[in-house]
Amino acid sequence: MVFVSDDSAAESGFKFSFEFELTGPDPCESNPCQHDGECESHPDYYTCKCSDGFAGINCEIDMDECASYPCKHGGTCVDGVRDYTCDCLEGFTGKDCETPPDFCASNPCENGGLCVNRNVDFVCSCPRDFMGEKCEEPVPTPSPPPTPAPTTPAPTQPEPTEPAKN
Numbered sequence: 001m002v003f004v005s006d007d008s009a010a011e012s013g014f015k016f017s018f019e020f021e022l023t024g025p026d027p028c029e030s031n032p033c034q035h036d037g038e039c040e041s042h043p044d045y046y047t048c049k050c051s052d053g054f055a056g057i058n059c060e061i062d063m064d065e066c067a068s069y070p071c072k073h074g075g076t077c078v079d080g081v082r083d084y085t086c087d088c089l090e091g092f093t094g095k096d097c098e099t100p101p102d103f104c105a106s107n108p109c110e111n112g113g114l115c116v117n118r119n120v121d122f123v124c125s126c127p128r129d130f131m132g133e134k135c136e137e138p139v140p141t142p143s144p145p146p147t148p149a150p151t152t153p154a155p156t157q158p159e160p161t162e163p164a165k166n
């Protein structure tokens, strides 16, 4: 309640009027806004302007930054303040587990094979003469085409018998 005296009153004597302050104390006085929310006073209520990452009338709700499923490759999301962290499956790295492990880091391909990373393993692209998962196995040489019978020279002598080939 505020008293106002009015000296300009023409009447003799004393006049006063008064106004009520409807609300009493500042509604923001109790710091109702949590998590650094900014309180705004109104005549009989307050509003909270929440800082990033929080919501609710009193900014009491820690928003779920995992709601958009940001973690890739099977990573588990852990909600934080205005942020999240991804608990990645073994070998995966990056904030969102977006980087798969480098299965080629140990140079697994032998004999000049080219290593190519895949999602959960690697594959070796082998040079022509090698095969196997890691190009460790020589490609068996194909049996040579049958040798044509040697042209017979003049049948003066009997054919020398060649030793049998494998």
Ligand SMILES: [Ca+2]
Pocket: 053, 062, 063, 064, 065, 079, 080, 081, 082, 083
């Ligand atoms: Ca959060």
